[in-house]
């Protein structure tokens with residue numbers, strides 16, 4: 001089977017502290033996506049500023065960096081058909097107030113600055129490669145057969 005698309009996802013500190021990490025991971029597992037990378041860490045400022053570099057001129061940048069470094073995060077890499085777009089649909093709109101019920105943000109968040117999960121932007125072509133590389137070494141991504149693949153894909 002050919003390798004499917006990989007996408008970067010991260011449980012943010014608010015979700016981790018609220019005990020939602022398992023629930024968020026379950027959503028992707030149940031959808032049929034394959035987990036190939038996962039770690040638990042507290043980001044330092046430099047790492048956070050690089051991750052959110054595209055927002056450095058925005059008025060909310062300092063608060064965003066402060067927040068994302070304020071506690072444990074769970075960076076992950078998920079693999080699957082059309083993974084980036086599907087994951088973005090599953091997490092919902094950036095502002096939880098606009099996120100549809102049934103999406104992760106629509107079910108677990110109320111505030112733009114506390115929106116529980118990050119996922120690479122499917123409209124930014126280089127986002128996955130950049131973000132996966134920023135968080136994971138090659139040998140931290142695990143190779144294995146997804147045993148239910150023939151039940152997930154035709």
Ligand code: IDP
Nearest residue numbers: 060064093094112113114115117118119120121
């Ligand atoms: P995304 O997380 O849905 O990809 P981005 O536009 O990349 O959204 O923004 C990154 C993060 O910055 C958002 O998840 C949100 O937490 C925060 N953010 C975005 N826009 C605002 C804003 O206008 N005020 C405060 N925080 C914001």
